[in-house]
Amino acid sequence: MAFETHYSLRSLIGAGKNRSAHKKVFSFDLFDTLLIRRIHDPDLVKLPVARYISRLAARARISVGWQSVQRQRDQIEAAHRARTGQQFDDHEACYPRFMGELLEQLFGDSYSPGLLGEVTDFELKMENSMLVPRLELVEWLETLWTAGKEIYIISDMYLPATHLEKLVEHAGLSGYVTAVVSSADTFLAKASGRAFSHVAKKFGIDPQSWVHIGDNPISDGLRAAEFGIESLIIRDPAEEQRRSIVKRYYNYSDGKPFWRGRLLQQLMAPHEKENSRRSPLYVEGYNFIGPLIGLFVQRVAELCLENDIKKIFFLSREGWTFKNYWEKAVPILYAGKKVPDIEYLYVSRMALAPAACAVQGLTKTNASIAFLPPGNRDFRDLCRIFGLEAEKFSGILAKHGIGEDTCLSHIHDGYDPQNRKRFETMLEDAEFQGEVKRQTRDSNLALQRYLEDIGFFHHDKVAVVDIGWLGSIQRFLFEAVSHREDIPQCFGYLFGATRGIPYPVEEKNRIAGVVYDRDRFDLAASTLFYARDIFEEACRAPHPTLNGYECDGDGYKLVFRKTDDEIGRAELEQDSYFAPLQQGIIDSAERFGAAAALLGYEFADYKPWINSVLVNKLAFPAAREVAQIRHQHHLDDFHGQKKPKADFAKGFTPLWDRSQLQLKFDPFIRARAFFRHLRERINE
Amino acid sequence: MKRVQNSRFDLTGNGIIRVMKLAAFGKIVPVGNLRGGPGIRCLVVVGLLHFFGYPIYYINARYGHRLGPVKRIVGRVRKR
Numbered sequence: 001m002a003f004e005t006h007y008s009l010r011s012l013i014g015a016g017k018n019r020s021a022h023k024k025v026f027s028f029d030l031f032d033t034l035l036i037r038r039i040h041d042p043d044l045v046k047l048p049v050a051r052y053i054s055r056l057a058a059r060a061r062i063s064v065g066w067q068s069v070q071r072q073r074d075q076i077e078a079a080h081r082a083r084t085g086q087q088f089d090d091h092e093a094c095y096p097r098f099m100g101e102l103l104e105q106l107f108g109d110s111y112s113p114g115l116l117g118e119v120t121d122f123e124l125k126m127e128n129s130m131l132v133p134r135l136e137l138v139e140w141l142e143t144l145w146t147a148g149k150e151i152y153i154i155s156d157m158y159l160p161a162t163h164l165e166k167l168v169e170h171a172g173l174s175g176y177v178t179a180v181v182s183s184a185d186t187f188l189a190k191a192s193g194r195a196f197s198h199v200a201k202k203f204g205i206d207p208q209s210w211v212h213i214g215d216n217p218i219s220d221g222l223r224a225a226e227f228g229i230e231s232l233i234i235r236d237p238a239e240e241q242r243r244s245i246v247k248r249y250y251n252y253s254d255g256k257p258f259w260r261g262r263l264l265q266q267l268m269a270p271h272e273k274e275n276s277r278r279s280p281l282y283v284e285g286y287n288f289i290g291p292l293i294g295l296f297v298q299r300v301a302e303l304c305l306e307n308d309i310k311k312i313f314f315l316s317r318e319g320w321t322f323k324n325y326w327e328k329a330v331p332i333l334y335a336g337k338k339v340p341d342i343e344y345l346y347v348s349r350m351a352l353a354p355a356a357c358a359v360q361g362l363t364k365t366n367a368s369i370a371f372l373p374p375g376n377r378d379f380r381d382l383c384r385i386f387g388l389e390a391e392k393f394s395g396i397l398a399k400h401g402i403g404e405d406t407c408l409s410h411i412h413d414g415y416d417p418q419n420r421k422r423f424e425t426m427l428e429d430a431e432f433q434g435e436v437k438r439q440t441r442d443s444n445l446a447l448q449r450y451l452e453d454i455g456f457f458h459h460d461k462v463a464v465v466d467i468g469w470l471g472s473i474q475r476f477l478f479e480a481v482s483h484r485e486d487i488p489q490c491f492g493y494l495f496g497a498t499r500g501i502p503y504p505v506e507e508k509n510r511i512a513g514v515v516y517d518r519d520r521f522d523l524a525a526s527t528l529f530y531a532r533d534i535f536e537e538a539c540r541a542p543h544p545t546l547n548g549y550e551c552d553g554d555g556y557k558l559v560f561r562k563t564d565d566e567i568g569r570a571e572l573e574q575d576s577y578f579a580p581l582q583q584g585i586i587d588s589a590e591r592f593g594a595a596a597a598l599l600g601y602e603f604a605d606y607k608p609w610i611n612s613v614l615v616n617k618l619a620f621p622a623a624r625e626v627a628q629i630r631h632q633h634h635l636d637d638f639h640g641q642k643k644p645k646a647d648f649a650k651g652f653t654p655l656w657d658r659s660q661l662q663l664k665f666d667p668f669i670r671a672r673a674f675f676r677h678l679r680e681r682i683n684e
Numbered sequence: 685m686k687r688v689q690n691s692r693f694d695l696t697g698n699g700i701i702r703v704m705k706l707a708a709f710g711k712i713v714p715v716g717n718l719r720g721g722p723g724i725r726c727l728v729v730v731g732l733l734h735f736f737g738y739p740i741y742y743i744n745a746r747y748g749h750r751l752g753p754v755k756r757i758v759g760r761v762r763k764r
Contacts, residue, residue, distance in 0.1 A: 235745045241737035252726045257719045269689040277685035286688045524716020608719040
């Protein structure tokens with residue numbers, strides 16, 4: 001009996017359906033037939049397992065590199081196969097046996113049977129993360145099962161049937177399968193044809209009533225046919241194309257670091273049922289912002305491990321997305337390693353600004369930060385930001401010759417440098433600072449109670465992670481509690497540090513940009529300047545911003561912004577518009593973790609690709625991308641509502657603020673904007 | 685509505701053509717540190733696979749066993 005080869009799933013399933021009326025038993029090969037792998041080479045899944053074992057060994061104070069673990073695994077597996085070959089026609093191996101031997105060899109007296117279970121669970125988790133069921137075959141399988149056919153899965157694999165059943169269950173196929181058979185249990189494989197006779201005997205199957213489907217023309221085709229089974233072989237050119245592409249990216253990434261990030265994204269990509277049609281914003285979240293956040297989170301983890309930091313606080317509302325991403329990606333990425341505990345910290349610039357004044361008063365630098373946004377003009381804006389009552393300063397203001405509405409910002413009409421000097425003189429007035437401290441004391445006390453409550457002061461070192469850009473949240477936070485002796489060493493990690501106002505770096509208070517830092521010249525990453533707001537909006541938590549901290553008896557109260565005013569409603573509208581984008585980001589997290597764990601590269605390896613993505617998407621965006629991703633409402637209470645001088649906003653309009661018409665039909669607009677950006681970065 | 689990975693197994697929104705354009709632009713104007721960049725040969729091979737991989741592998745699957753002489757010529761060219 002000959003076997004049939006089909007070049008598309010549709011043709012194969014059609015042929016199978018023709019036989020289903022007079023055949024009772026259908027068996028399927030598992031790998032590359034029912035399930036496809038994201039990676040081209042199945043052996044690559046063994047590498048993260050070797051890294052995992054190496055980390056477990058390090059915990060048991062045994063020093064062994066992952067390459068050495070992998071080498072020993074290969075040697076033991078090969079020895080097992082050779083031994084099996086002496087007794088059987090097939091050179092098979094059984095995972096629990098050779099892995100148990102490897103672990104006993106590596107761990108010696110520290111070995112326990114539970115260790116094999118831990119390693120097996122991780123190996124199956126990695127396998128599951130790289131396997132995807134083929135949609136059309138699964139649908140056919142379901143039809144066959146409903147029609148009352150017996151369905152077997154037969155695999156030549158080192159994992160025994162009990163382990164394969166877990167993979168089958170994860171793929172959602174276990175409800176349609178009579179039995180799973182693995183060569184690892186009997187050492188009778190399809191390669192020699194022995195598996196077919198074994199299955200026929202064990203389950204009492206007549207070969208005449210049996211159809212086998214697989215991808216290997218010898219094991220699944222010829223051997224089945226020799227046993228009298230009708231067999232259908234799939235040779236899918238689309239699958240060969242996909243695997244070939246992954247293989248090229250993998251091979252190129254070895255010599256050209258540029259391709260490492262591209263390979264990562266190829267391994268993260270969804271297939272079959274996962275790859276359904278989605279909103280364009282979801283796609284941007286999955287393919288653009290998600291991987292950037294993933295790599296940021298990976299770098300934060302690397303830095304925390306380097307600096308022996310045991311606790312991470314994710315700050316402000318963007319930290320909510322970073323924390324979610326961490327929870328989904330880091331457990332598999334750093335499996336076997338003790339990573340820092342994480343916590344979300346309810347903070348905002350508006351909430352922390354008053355608390356920062358309670359001990360040191362209102363500093364000249366903090367006043368300058370308040371006047372950075374163009375909507376802030378006078379003392380009233382300052383009072384809004386730092387939670388002060390303007391009326392109580394009327395006497396002091398009069399003493400220094402300024403009023404509540406005297407213009408103090410040079411970009412507004414009516415600005416007089418003398419008034420700014422008078423204001424700065426007032427900052428040195430003890431009476432003024434005394435009133436500032438009096439008014440902000442409660443806010444500071446409530447903040448300290450909140451931080452005590454979440455255990456902020458229980459650690460020697462903490463990482464505070466935020467999106468960016470000036471580091472003012474960390475600045476205010478540190479200033480608010482810097483008088484305490486138990487303040488931990490704060491390592492600030494920002495997605496992008498655009499700085500602007502020098503950060504007061506000291507032993508206990510450091511800050512660094514991860515994807516971009518203005519203190520390091522990085523032209524490609526500096527394209528973040530093009531559209532910082534979209535990252536803020538994309539990562540924003542679904543709860544309203546924090547307005548302040550209030551004392552509540554002996555406790556504290558977090559005061560959130562109301563959402564029933566115009567600004568609150570606009571924010572909700574923006575959140576609902578960006579919901580698919582956020583979904584795309586979160587959905588990419590788990591696959592990012594698995595793909596990054598498989599590749600084992602560090603942040604620096606992916607940086608060239610990140611740079612190219614940032615330049616492509618931010619400096620050279622398609623018009624439709626700008627239309628989709630550009631925020632509709634970007635709101636920040638820190639920014640006032642006052643209008644600066646008419647000529648302030650004149651000059652070059654940023655690329656992301658241009659009209660669709662210009663973006664579509666001006667062929668040089670992106671190049672002009674890029675040259676301008678280049679000049680600005682070189683001159684700063 | 686779009687798929688995250690398109691039918692050419694490329695990333696929607698940052699496909700190989702876009703990477704090629706940036707690499708070409710980067711030859712004239714500095715665009716940042718790409719650590720050597722993608723390399724022309726790699727770009728060509730990956731581009732061919734994304735765009736023409738299916739017909740190539742279809743022919744290979746269907747008639748690969750008859751392409752012995754062609755494969756020998758390709759092998760000889762590669763050895764040079």
